[in-house]
Amino acid sequence: MFSRECAARSQRRSLAAAMTLVLVLLLSLAAPAAFAGKPKGEYAPFTGCPLKTAGVSQCVYAQFTGGKLTFGSMTVPIERAITLQGGLIVTGTEETFVNAGEGETLTKTEEKVPGGFSGVGGTESSPMTLTLELVGAVALSRGNLAEAKGTALKLPVRAHLKNIYFGEECFLGSGASPITLNLTSGVTSPPAPNKPISGSAGTHEVKEGGNLVLYKGDSLVENAFSVPGAKGCGAGVYKELITPLINSKYGLPAAAGRNTAILSGTSEFASAEAVLKSE
Secondary structure, X not given: OHHHHHHXXXXXXXXXXXXHHHHHHHHHHHHHHHOOOOOOHHHHHHHHOOOOOOOEEEEEEEXXXXXXXXXXXXXXXXXXXXXXXXEEEEEOOEEEEEEOOOOOOEOOOEEEOOOOEOOOOOOOOEOOEEEEEEOOOOEEOHHHHHHOOOOOEEEEEEEEEEOOOOOXXXXXXXXXXXXXXXXXXXXXXXXXXXXOOEOEOOEEEEEHHHOEEEEEEEEEEEOOOOEOOEEOXXXXXXXXXXXXXXXXXXXXXXXXOOOEEEXXXXXXXXXXHHHHHHO
């Protein structure tokens, strides 16, 4: 009897020890994902920097919190922050932008279209939003930004229009025919009827021993681009009605010289090595 109880206790202890070992092994496997480091301190914004991509030496984080988008006769103020994040491979004077390693390279931020949308069967105006969505390769030049010349930021985008009548596939532009914004901190040279407008690199600040560079209050501008007409708009009984109604209402497609983009905010650039060490 005694020996059987001792044997049972021994088996229970062995089982408990085995289960503990399994749990420890599982936790050790999960640890890298669960407790992965994040940039800290001044480098906290750079969570999307593609640090694992070979050759990336600079991290990019920009937030556009002001400005406007004018597509044809539709003008949309930037009231909610649009974030651009990623990295740069620097080879001599050439800089190649690399998309974010985590999260969206360009956040899909819905901006309200003032006045909403009206004109469907005599109904009252209903809320309408416009969202810029990236559809091609970003190009960024820190030199052009600082010196207020040439293109500082190239964004190939489409504009996603949303309203209760539009359905989910209502866009201005596409991957094959994007709205290409060649934004500058300098002075634009648009065709008529637009006139030149000026951007700004903002206030230049260097921190963290030169590892972090900020351009506060920068303003990137472009008013020489064209905007395609709307496509894919309308759901249900409105499928054949909405697209031509949007194009007529907002003067789309709109040729170069009739559109404007102003994106204002703060741009930050950090050494990838410093960002990694901060984790």
